[in-house]
Amino acid sequence: MHAEGRxxxxxxxxIGVVFIILGWQWLAWIFxxxxxxxxxxxxxxxxxxxxxxxxxxxxxxxxITLIGRVPPPRELTVDDGSGTQFLGTEPxxxxxxxxxxxxxxxxxxxxxxxxxxxxxxxGKFLNADLDKASEENERQHILLDRGNGTLIGFTQxxxxxxxxxxxxxKAGDIIACGQRVGLIRFGSRVDVYLPEGTDPLVVxxxxxxxxxxxxxxxxxxxxxxxxxx
Numbered sequence: 001m002h003a004e005g006r007x008x009x010x011x012x013x014x015i016g017v018v019f020i021i022l023g024w025q026w027l028a029w030i031f032x033x034x035x036x037x038x039x040x041x042x043x044x045x046x047x048x049x050x051x052x053x054x055x056x057x058x059x060x061x062x063x064i065t066l067i068g069r070v071p072p073p074r075e076l077t078v079d080d081g082s083g084t085q086f087l088g089t090e091p092x093x094x095x096x097x098x099x100x101x102x103x104x105x106x107x108x109x110x111x112x113x114x115x116x117x118x119x120x121x122x123g124k125f126l127n128a129d130l131d132k133a134s135e136e137n138e139r140q141h142i143l144l145d146r147g148n149g150t151l152i153g154f155t156q157x158x159x160x161x162x163x164x165x166x167x168x169x170k171a172g173d174i175i176a177c178g179q180r181v182g183l184i185r186f187g188s189r190v191d192v193y194l195p196e197g198t199d200p201l202v203v204x205x206x207x208x209x210x211x212x213x214x215x216x217x218x219x220x221x222x223x224x225x226x227x228x229x
Contacts, residue, residue, distance in 0.1 A: 009038045042183075044106050047211035049178030053146070054218040056198075057178060058208040059110045059154050060190040061103040066096035067200055072193050075119040075141045076153045084116040084171065085145050087153055093194040095215055097208060105183045108211040109144065110192055111152050112177040115169050117143040140165045142181065150218055153193040156184050178211035199223055 016031030049057060071077075072087045079086055099105060119141040138158040145151055156165050167182045169175060184190075194200065198216050202208060203226030208215070 006042075009035050009042070012038055041101065041105065041185075043104055044180075045104060047108070047178060047209065049108075049176075049211045050214055051177075052217075053112075054220070055177070055214050056110045056152060056192070056194065056216045056218065057108070058097060058202075058210050058213040058215050059107050059181070059192060060097045060099055060208075061105075061210045062097040062099040062190075062208065064095060064202050064204055064206045064208060065098045065189075066094065067202075067204055068094060070094045072153055073141050073155060075121065076117065076143050076193075080117070082117075082171075085143070085151055086117075087143065087151055087193065088196075090196070092196060093198070093200060095192045095194065095200055095202065097190045097192070099184070099188050099190070104210065105185065105188070106180050106210065107156055107182050107184065107190055109169075109175045109177055109179045109181050110154055110215065111144055111146055111150075112175065113144040113146045113152070115142065115171050115173045115175060116145050116151070117141065118167060118169065118171050120165070120167075138165065140167060140182070142169070144175075146218075150195055152195065155191040155193075156182060157189040157191065158184055195219075197221060 012031050012035040016028045016035060019028040019031060069091045071089060071091050076087045077089050121139050140156045141153060143151060143153045158165055164185050169181045192215060194216050195218055198218050199221045200216050201224060202215055203224060206226060
């Protein structure tokens with residue numbers, strides 16, 4: 001369990017104990033269940049990350065709900081005067097991973113590299129499964145540089161129930177592929193922007209595992225199809 005969830009679990013458990021003392025057993029049971037749900041939501045399992053300089057792994061657990069060519073977020077394409085790298089403005093392939101409240105919500109780095117930017121944007125709390133959530137919801141953009149000129153951008157997006165994005169990294173940090181970079185409370189989405197000339201190795205409707213599932217290989221162009229069975 002991640003430390004971020006301990007205080008919520010302790011509060012729920014303490015309230016449950018108070019209800020036991022007061023003899024309100026049915027309320028105590030409700031808070032016992034709530035405590036279990038909080039512990040489950042903030043679980044932080046270990047992951048085995050595939051090794052390879054060109055591999056882009058899933059930054060989040062969940063379901064692939066959108067794959068399409070879109071312009072990168074403006075926050076990652078403009079020169080902000082800091083001297084850091086930035087993405088081009090031409091459309092690129094975006095892979096969207098939707099996390100339900102039952103998924104692990106710890107997000108991980110899709111590649112190893114240096115954090116060029118971390119940009120937080122306040123916004124709405126629409127259903128994260130909607131396409132417009134990437135432009136209207138509360139979100140946080142992260143831009144990583146592999147060190148050879150290849151840049152990977154990804155965005156944490158708060159959802160209908162989520163109310164806070166918690167970052168674990170900052171600009172200038174050097175991180176490993178699969179390293180924990182943040183979490184989103186409670187139900188949300190993560191978008192990954194692939195570099196030009198790179199096709200996804202996942203399909204719509206596929207479930208992926210953060211830090212383990214390979215989303216793409218930089219420079220590899222191979223369109224694949226999936227069969228539901």
